Amino acid sequence: MTYKFLLSIIFLFMFFGGQVMAQEEAEPAETATLNRVVFSLGYTWIPQADDLDEAESDGGFFVPAIGFDYFRKVHERWEVGLMWDWELEHYIIRDENLERERSMLFALIANYELMEHWSVFGGGGIELEKHENLPVIRIGTEYSVEMGQQWEFIPSFALDIKKGYNTWNLAVGFCKRF
Structure with missing residues (x-):
């Protein structure tokens, strides 16, 4: 049919x-899909950062990032999962004199669906980096747009709260439910 x-x-x-x-x-x-994976591309805005290759500025710094997420539905509106983001730049945090180079963030996340297609998430984790590892609290939101055959397009926005500075992340992802 x-x-x-x-x-x-x-x-x-x-x-x-x-x-x-x-x-x-x-x-x-019909059998419900309980799992989803997301591959995302985005930028992280770091207001207190400067590029190491340029003269000092007070405007902040955009860092390109890629991400991979896995979530599992545990209730009608709740998911739990892991978010992994990798920042692809080398920069310094001005006020903290903290150098960051290609840091990786891992966070355990709880995701709550406010309404169909729109959810909020929050959780904690760690940012791993060769100079210093930092604890992270992540909160954010995402909206899913169905593309058919269990695929979705997902724009997301997140705030990462770290020791000494915060970052904002804007990304677009492609999700596969299974």
């Missing part, structure tokens, strides 16, 4: 209601 044919049948069942709807409920439900 084709996708359009199935939608037509479902619409007819809903329209005529009563006995037809009861018959549809007796059939086994």
Whole structure:
């Protein structure tokens, strides 16, 4: 059966209601997807940072980043998972005199779906880097746009709270549910 044919049948069942709807409920439900993985590309804004290759500035610094996330649904609206982000630059935090080079962030996250397609998340983890490792608290939001066949496009926005400075992350991701 084709996708359009199935939608037509479902619409007819809903329209005529009563006995037809009861018959549809007796059939086994489609299996729900419990897992999702996300690959993302984005930028991290670090207001207190300077590029090591340029003269000192007070405007902050954008750092390109890639990410990979895994989430598992544990309740109707709740997911738990792991976020991994890798910053692809070498910079210094002005006020802390803290050098950062290609740092990797790992965070355990709880994700709550506020409404269909829109969720908020929060959790904690660690930023690993050769000069100094830092604890991190991450909070953020994401919106999913269905693309079909369990694929989604996901823009996200996050705040990372670290010792001595905070960063803002804006990314776009591609998600596969399974």
